[in-house]
Amino acid sequence: MIIAVDGPAASGKGTLAQGLARHYGLPHLDTGLLYRAVGVAVEAFEDKAEFEAEAVKAARKLDAAHLVDLDTLTSARAGTLASKVAVIADVRKALFDFQRNFATQRGGAVLDGRDIGTKICPDADVKLFIQADSKARMERRARQFESKGQVVDRYALYHQIEERDARDMLNPNGGFYKSDDAHLLDTTQLSIEAALRAAIAIVDEAM
Numbered sequence: 741m742i743i744a745v746d747g748p749a750a751s752g753k754g755t756l757a758q759g760l761a762r763h764y765g766l767p768h769l770d771t772g773l774l775y776r777a778v779g780v781a782v783e784a785f786e787d788k789a790e791f792e793a794e795a796v797k798a799a800r801k802l803d804a805a806h807l808v809d810l811d812t813l814t815s816a817r818a819g820t821l822a823s824k825v826a827v828i829a830d831v832r833k834a835l836f837d838f839q840r841n842f843a844t845q846r847g848g849a850v851l852d853g854r855d856i857g858t859k860i861c862p863d864a865d866v867k868l869f870i871q872a873d874s875k876a877r878m879e880r881r882a883r884q885f886e887s888k889g890q891v892v893d894r895y896a897l898y899h900q901i902e903e904r905d906a907r908d909m910l911n912p913n914g915g916f917y918k919s920d921d922a923h924l925l926d927t928t929q930l931s932i933e934a935a936l937r938a939a940i941a942i943v944d945e946a947m
């Protein structure tokens with residue numbers, strides 16, 4: 741069983757994907773981490789002409805060992821860098837096989853990201869598209885950072901999320917839309933537990 745979970749930054753898709761993976765006993769891949777790892781690897785080239793070429797090289801060399809430093813990878817800065825490398829077609833191409841293999845070589849999986857239902861696993865058994873309004877998403881991300889002891893500037897965070905959404909939505913190589921066969925789940929008003937119950941109900945119904 742392949743479950744595709746897509747949605748914008750801080751929509752709750754990662755937490756839901758993890759919960760679904762636990763519930764159904766499936767492996768889980770947070771595909772945003774791949775783009776974050778590539779972005780972090782080429783941070784030094786951010787405003788340089790070599791940025792694109794270096795990002796493609798980093799994407800081709802990426803392996804699971806690059807995905808372990810979660811403190812760095814889950815930072816807001818890494819999210820911004822990720823969305824900058826995510827517009828590069830050859831970066832997306834280089835990361836395709838990693839994601840596709842994860843989905844198909846283990847007898848099922850839950851993948852979350854932006855283009856799982858549209859490009860990586862268009863054949864997924866169930867597709868969920870998670871959304872939540874920008875203020876709710878900012879507040880969730882702020883609390884996540886605060887729970888790690890970080891001081892959060894909510895105004896700046898809100899703008900970072902909006903800026904990332906805009907870059908993602910305009911990404912010509914993206915595929916960041918809800919496909920017709922995806923189930924929409926709006927988590928704005930839902931607790932984590934309620935959102936997970938709703939997601940499980942959708943998956944059970946679809947199987």
Ligand code: C5P
Nearest residue numbers: 749771772773775822823826853854855
């Ligand atoms: O999901 P997360 O917020 O960690 O993703 C970070 C960035 O990586 C996104 O803003 C997007 O630009 C990129 N991304 C992508 N395709 C995916 C997952 C993430 O382009 N499947």
